[in-house]
Amino acid sequence: MTRLIFWAALVFFGLALPPAQAKTVIVDPPPIPSPPVDFNHLPWTNGEALTYAISWGSFQAAQGTFVSRDKGDHWEFELMLASRGFVDDFYPFTGFFWSLVGKPNWQSIEYSEYRFEPQRTIRERDRIDYTKMLGTRENWTVGETKSYPITNDSVDDVGSMLYHLRAIPWKIGERRTLFVYENGSEKQGNATCQARETKAFGIWPAQPLLRIQALPGKGTHHRGGLTLWQTDDARRLPIHADLDFRYGSFSIDLIKIDKEVSPSLAQPKSANQ
Numbered sequence: 681m682t683r684l685i686f687w688a689a690l691v692f693f694g695l696a697l698p699p700a701q702a703k704t705v706i707v708d709p710p711p712i713p714s715p716p717v718d719f720n721h722l723p724w725t726n727g728e729a730l731t732y733a734i735s736w737g738s739f740q741a742a743q744g745t746f747v748s749r750d751k752g753d754h755w756e757f758e759l760m761l762a763s764r765g766f767v768d769d770f771y772p773f774t775g776f777f778w779s780l781v782g783k784p785n786w787q788s789i790e791y792s793e794y795r796f797e798p799q800r801t802i803r804e805r806d807r808i809d810y811t812k813m814l815g816t817r818e819n820w821t822v823g824e825t826k827s828y829p830i831t832n833d834s835v836d837d838v839g840s841m842l843y844h845l846r847a848i849p850w851k852i853g854e855r856r857t858l859f860v861y862e863n864g865s866e867k868q869g870n871a872t873c874q875a876r877e878t879k880a881f882g883i884w885p886a887q888p889l890l891r892i893q894a895l896p897g898k899g900t901h902h903r904g905g906l907t908l909w910q911t912d913d914a915r916r917l918p919i920h921a922d923l924d925f926r927y928g929s930f931s932i933d934l935i936k937i938d939k940e941v942s943p944s945l946a947q948p949k950s951a952n953q
Contacts, residue, residue, distance in 0.1 A: 891907065
């Protein structure tokens with residue numbers, strides 16, 4: 681359950697399993713890479729913290745806070761995630777995830793996670809060496825290290841992907857291909873800006889929003905999809921998202937914006953701890 685909710689908060693890659701019946705052959709459209717990111721004009725600020733409520737139907741399932749930090753030569757994106765509501769009653773969990781994106785090109789260079797679940801702890805890190813086009817996955821829990829190839833010179837991880845969707849202005853009908861490494865392999869997703877709509881979500885009054893749909897592509901199971909709505913202004917603020925996949929539908933709603941979260945919430949980042 682933890683992994684499903686985490687993915688619902690982040691991305692559609694690798695979740696849904698192929699159906700038992702014969703699969704429909706899906707042909708991936710030709711890749712259309714995202715344009716370069718202008719690091720001098722990003723829509724978020726250093727220390728911005730966005731808190732989201734994650735719901736499964738009418739039930740509250742989890743809450744997560746994303747934090748962005750400018751480290752000079754790179755950006756660090758963090759997510760603190762914890763179970764809520766009925767999920768917390770029968771399967772309580774917490775998670776801390778961090779992603780490093782280099783400058784001046786948008787390149788994910790590290791993705792790590794600590795997840796604490798009943799009878800299971802996951803502590804691992806992925807690092808990317810673009811000079812060797814090689815990723816290295818370190819499983820600190822079992823003391824195991826594995827390598828895998830990277831075929832693109834600018835890839836994302838599940839932590840940086842949402843910021844990448846937000847980093848560059850969108851035009852209606854525009855489609856971009858995102859290359860994302862996850863679970864020791866490289867996957868592909870296709871995001872399309874479908875429409876400009878005036879809608880209200882949760883605590884947010886009706887306002888102009890861009891609707892962006894992301895669908896799994898090469899390297900995934902070709903099931904499910906993620907649709908998000910972000911403000912049609914300089915903030916490009918994601919205020920709502922819907923995820924549909926094999927296990928049902930999740931809704932993610934922005935419920936709070938802060939400049940920074942308490943440093944006490946930060947988790948240690950050493951393999952020796």
